[in-house]
Amino acid sequence: MKEQLYILFCESPFQTNKVDEDFEDQFISAKENGFETLLFNFEDLTSADRFSVVTKRIKQNEELATVIYRGWMLTPKQYSILYNELLSKNYKLINTVEEYQNCHYLPDNLRFIENRTPKTVFEKFDSENSIDKLIEKSKIFGQKSVILKDYVKSEKHDWETACFVLDASDTDKLKQTINKLIELRDKYLNEGIVVREFVELNNLTIHSKSGMPLTEEYRLFFCNKKILGIYDYWEEGEYKHSKPDTTEFEEIAKRVESNFFSMDIARQKNGELIIIELGDGQVAGLPDKTDRNEFYKQLQICCC
Numbered sequence: 412m413k414e415q416l417y418i419l420f421c422e423s424p425f426q427t428n429k430v431d432e433d434f435e436d437q438f439i440s441a442k443e444n445g446f447e448t449l450l451f452n453f454e455d456l457t458s459a460d461r462f463s464v465v466t467k468r469i470k471q472n473e474e475l476a477t478v479i480y481r482g483w484m485l486t487p488k489q490y491s492i493l494y495n496e497l498l499s500k501n502y503k504l505i506n507t508v509e510e511y512q513n514c515h516y517l518p519d520n521l522r523f524i525e526n527r528t529p530k531t532v533f534e535k536f537d538s539e540n541s542i543d544k545l546i547e548k549s550k551i552f553g554q555k556s557v558i559l560k561d562y563v564k565s566e567k568h569d570w571e572t573a574c575f576v577l578d579a580s581d582t583d584k585l586k587q588t589i590n591k592l593i594e595l596r597d598k599y600l601n602e603g604i605v606v607r608e609f610v611e612l613n614n615l616t617i618h619s620k621s622g623m624p625l626t627e628e629y630r631l632f633f634c635n636k637k638i639l640g641i642y643d644y645w646e647e648g649e650y651k652h653s654k655p656d657t658t659e660f661e662e663i664a665k666r667v668e669s670n671f672f673s674m675d676i677a678r679q680k681n682g683e684l685i686i687i688e689l690g691d692g693q694v695a696g697l698p699d700k701t702d703r704n705e706f707y708k709q710l711q712i713c714c715c
């Protein structure tokens with residue numbers, strides 16, 4: 412008999428036993444495509460005194476079953492709590508904590524994508540000294556333009572002040588931008604800072620609110636090494652090209668140590684495709700235009 416698969420969503424912060432409204436459409440599509448659903452309270456998990464009751468509404472399962480989380484990003488520590496609590500109820504998340512971190516933290520997944528992603532340096536952030544060390548490492552970029560992010564997220568909507576630096580050898584500007592990034596990420600800063608060579612991407616348009624350039628990017632999902640789908644990344648802008656051939660990215664995906672992850676790719680001005688980032692598939696958002704039903708249908712197929 413086919414194994415019953417479960418999808419775990421976050422509960423609404425306002426109503427018990429109801430899915431968080433931001434995931435309602437996915438919750439419905441998951442059910443329609445044969446998944447059982449479970450709910451947990453995200454606020455419990457992320458609070459210092461309630462994390463141990465995070466699965467309080469999940470009953471003990473008779474046999475060990477695989478569960479896929481679809482929800483808000485978690486730190487590896489939060490993921491580890493969730494993983495162990497679920498395991499004690501006989502549910503095993505599709506990725507171990509290590510596999511989760513492999514795609515969640517850019518420095519952890521560079522080893523899988525190094526040949527197809529812009530040159531990158533990074534430094535864990537634990538003191539003022541870390542910034543100096545990072546600036547030293549950034550010398551490899553010479554006068555090239557760079558972009559900044561933490562180990563997980565950028566502040567791309569503050570493109571000019573906290574993300575993009577025109578000339579990496581302008582250390583004052585680099586330092587100023589790193590500090591702005593740290594200030595904006597605040598307590599949500601993930602581990603450390605990453606500096607990456609800026610490459611010219613094929614423009615679609617300029618974001619109507621933030622002024623950030625929107626470029627030809629796609630989000631791919633992989634489950635059990637199989638490609639689930641390729642989706643236009645931005646909701647604004649016109650994708651004139653037909654969807655790119657993903658064969659070479661499917662090859663790279665086979666080496667990625669994760670059972671469910673996303674891969675963002677972008678077209679450079681010279682036509683070549685590169686990888687922008689990987690993400691754990693459980694916390695990677697579905698681009699707005701993605702057909703939810705199709706996504707969960709493909710997920711069911713890839714899981715079997």
Ligand SMILES: Nc1ncnc2c1ncn2[C@@H]1O[C@H](COP(=O)(O)OP(=O)(O)O)[C@@H](O)[C@H]1O
Binds near residue numbers: 566567
């Ligand atoms: N090396 C790069 N060169 C040019 N543009 C980039 C580069 N890296 C990222 N970008 C642009 O910046 C955006 C945000 O970067 P990304 O690494 O995806 O951060 P986030 O995790 O915040 O989405 C990308 O969607 C892409 O448009």
Ligand SMILES: [Mg+2]
Binds near residue numbers: 675688
């Ligand atoms: Mg991104």
